[in-house]
Amino acid sequence: MRIVVTGGAGFLGSHLCDYLLKSEHEVICLDNLLTGSVDNISHLLGHERFRFYKHDVTEYVYIGQAVDAVLHFASPASPRDYLELPIQTLKVGALGTHKTIGLAKHQKARFLMASTSETYGDPLVNPQPETYWGNVNPIGIRGVYDEAKRFAEALVMAYHRYHGVDTRIARIFNTYGPRMRPDDGRVVSNFIVQALRGEPLTVYGTGNQTRSFCYVEDEIEGIVRLLMVPETEDVHLPVNIGNPFEVTVIEIAEKIVKLTGSHSRIVFKPLPADDPKMRRPDITRAKQLLGWSPTIDLEEGLSRTIEYFRSRLEKTK
Ligand code: UDP
Numbered sequence: 357m358r359i360v361v362t363g364g365a366g367f368l369g370s371h372l373c374d375y376l377l378k379s380e381h382e383v384i385c386l387d388n389l390l391t392g393s394v395d396n397i398s399h400l401l402g403h404e405r406f407r408f409y410k411h412d413v414t415e416y417v418y419i420g421q422a423v424d425a426v427l428h429f430a431s432p433a434s435p436r437d438y439l440e441l442p443i444q445t446l447k448v449g450a451l452g453t454h455k456t457i458g459l460a461k462h463q464k465a466r467f468l469m470a471s472t473s474e475t476y477g478d479p480l481v482n483p484q485p486e487t488y489w490g491n492v493n494p495i496g497i498r499g500v501y502d503e504a505k506r507f508a509e510a511l512v513m514a515y516h517r518y519h520g521v522d523t524r525i526a527r528i529f530n531t532y533g534p535r536m537r538p539d540d541g542r543v544v545s546n547f548i549v550q551a552l553r554g555e556p557l558t559v560y561g562t563g564n565q566t567r568s569f570c571y572v573e574d575e576i577e578g579i580v581r582l583l584m585v586p587e588t589e590d591v592h593l594p595v596n597i598g599n600p601f602e603v604t605v606i607e608i609a610e611k612i613v614k615l616t617g618s619h620s621r622i623v624f625k626p627l628p629a630d631d632p633k634m635r636r637p638d639i640t641r642a643k644q645l646l647g648w649s650p651t652i653d654l655e656e657g658l659s660r661t662i663e664y665f666r667s668r669l670e671k672t673k
Contacts (some may be wrong), residue, residue, distance in 0.1 A: 358382040358423050359467075362413045362456055363430030365392035368470065370545075371576050372427060373397060373478050377405055379580075384419060387411040390444060391432050396535050410648030414451040417459045422603070425583060426460040428453055429470045435498065435628065436541025442500040448529075449504025450511075457515050457523070468524040468583045469512050471594060474502045475527060475636055482566075483636040486527065486594045496630040511593065516592050524582050524591060529598025529637045532659065533572030534664035544569065544658075547609055548665045551618035563606035568636045570599035573656030574650035581646040591645065598637035599650040615658050 359376055363369040363646040364385030365670040369392065373383050382405040385397060389410060400406045411417065413430050417634035431448045432438045453469060476484045477492030492502045497580050509525055532544040539545075550557045578597035585591055601612075642648050 357425055358384065358421065359425045359427060360384045360419060360423055360456075360459070361427045361429060362386045362452065363470075364408070365394060365397050366391060366429060366433070367396070367537070368531065368533055369429040370396035371377070371533075371572050372429065372579065373400060373406065375576050375580055377403060383407070384409070384423070386411045386413055386417065387430065390441065391437050391537075395598065398557040399664040413455055414447045414668040415455070417455050419459065419463070423459070423463045423465045424620070425466040425468065426456050426463070427468045427470070427583065428456045429491060430591065431470070431501075431504070433668055434540040434542045435470075436608055438501040439497055445500045446504045447657065449501070449508050453511050457512060457521065459567045461515060461519050461521050464524045466583065467515070468525065468526060468579070469508055471509055471525050472501070472505050473529040473596070473598065473637065474498065475506050475509065476635075476663070477502055478630060478632045479634065482634045483505075483600060483638040484596070486596055486641055493630050497628070498630050513592070514668045524589050525594040526579050526582050527594050527596045527637075528575065528579075529570055529596065529651065530567045531570045531572055531598070531633065533661050536661070538665065538668065543567065543605060543608060545665070547612045548616065548662055549669070551616040551620045552662070552666060552669055554618060554620055556621050556623040557609045557613065558625045559605055559609055559622055560625050560629065561610065563624070564604050565631060566602045566604050566634045567608070568599050568602045569608070569654060569657070570597070570650055571652040571660070574599065574652050578646065578648045579643060581648050585646055595645060596639055597641050597642055598639065600632075600637055600639055601654060602636040603654070611654065611658060612662070615655065625655050
């Protein structure tokens with residue numbers, strides 16, 4: 357298949373490009389490099405089945421060749437990023453989804469959208485099944501991301517229902533692993549970098565809020581299975597892709613201190629507004645539809661991620 361990946365120079369996007377190339381597909385990677393980086397795809401630049409175009413997908417997307425699938429992964433995705441880039445976040449979720457699904461419609465290609473657990477907002481049910489409608493503050497600081505993604509889901513369903521586009525919606529939960537940016541502000545990258553530098557780990561609020569972390573390899577496997585599963589009426593509805601193993605922020609801090617062998621202490625900082633108190637995917641649907649569930653446990657995934665950051669920090673010393 358010839359596959360377009362938007363945000364292909366980002367954390368998830370670049371892992372997707374790797375996976376698709378290994379599976380013998382041809383990949384056209386689009387990225388405006390706002391939060392992505394050429395470093396993530398530099399090893400692919402000479403590959404004969406890989407092409408990269410620096411392009412902002414909120415503008416018209418033209419591909420002069422037949423395309424079989426479009427994967428829309430472009431967006432600032434960490435709370436720090438979308439706080440700093442609120443307009444770009446709204447635009448890529450709304451206009452970027454419109455342009456890229458327009459491309460899929462024109463090309464009669466399959467379309468997969470990277471959605472998010474943020475569609476559930478600060479959830480009132482735990483774990484979250486896909487049927488839960490969420491608890492989102494539309495005008496809060498996270499609203500730019502949450503509402504853009506909710507709009508995008510509505511648009512994708514409308515293109516499916518009205519134009520018959522073969523669409524897929526992956527609701528991605530917290531994912532971690534190599535190629536996260538050391539400065540993206542997320543909890544796993546922050547804590548690992550702080551621990552490796554011997555700085556205090558900054559826990560926001562009481563640290564009793566929970567998240568459920570999926571290692572990037574598992575996440576990508578789930579996403580590609582959702583892309584490849586043959587079309588039935590059921591595949592168009594959103595599918596949670598994440599790891600249901602739930603931990604508190606304090607627990608993750610302690611685990612990272614232990615695994616890095618660091619002497620860092622833990623300090624407490626104010627909790628950002630609208631920070632969800634709990635998050636855990638119900639993955640019954642992914643199991644049934646895709647035969648998928650994560651295989652890499654938190655200790656193993658964190659150990660691999662720590663090794664990545666250790667060598668990355670060494671290089672920049
Ligand atoms: N968090 C924290 N310290 C940090 C960064 C994040 O305690 O240095 C907390 C944050 O308040 C949230 C959780 O960790 O409760 C996960 O934050 P992240 O930014 O990774 O993503 P989110 O899951 O909130 O989208």
